Amino acid sequence: MSELASRLKLIIQRVNELSSPARSPVRLIAISKTKPVEDIIELYRAGQRYFGENYAEELEKKSNDKLIQTHCPDIRWHFVGHLQRKKVPRFLTRVTNLDCVQTVDSIELADRLNMILKQQSQKLNVLLQINTSNEKQKYGIDRKQFLSLYDYIQKNCPTLICQGLMTIGSLDNVQAASDQDFQVLVQCRKDLCEKYNRNLNDIELSMGMSHDYERAIQAGSTIVRVGSSIFGPRR
16 A cells, blocks of 8 residues: 555544544545645545645646546545635636535625526535634634625525535644634534524534644534645645
8 A cells, every 4th residue: 555545544544533423424625735646546546535626726727637537537626725706717617526615705706606607507515614713814704794695695696505614723723722713613503503493414514634633523523624644745
């Protein structure tokens, strides 16, 4: 077994160990930004199907790579970076096997996605990105406003399937081993479910990366985004 496949196996084992038997298994997204297509193919052959990218141009290029299309027919791409509205038409037209955009954080972006998807007669899974740490430099909607965004999408964006919520934790909280960002997202899910009479288990929580995915799962995460712990350090 290759080093890449071995690292993937260890992460999957740890994710499964921490997953609650009362819930669906936690989904692992392998974040492959800046990594070569050969690494993606190797992990695909080892059983991984969900991969994530941070940059629209890189995802477009990789999803259309002939080797990936040949060797990874069932690959599922998650976009986990900031998506500019002006790039939406090209993004939705060119990216293949797109499973989810995890970073919807405004009515304007939701409207743009919905408009282009209508033209294509397509639907798309999305998550709402919430700025749980209130950092000005971070993308994501304010926790006090996300319910309005959810409500707007439910009423006005029939092509968007809102599966849940996503956050990128504060580096300060990570270094302090604080779960504050996770707890904020967990509370946001409770608020959403209470207002719209939804089951907690029906709302995904995407939180946790290489440095804190274990704590995230223990806090209730259903999707973790792991990059360097699988692929190795980025250069």
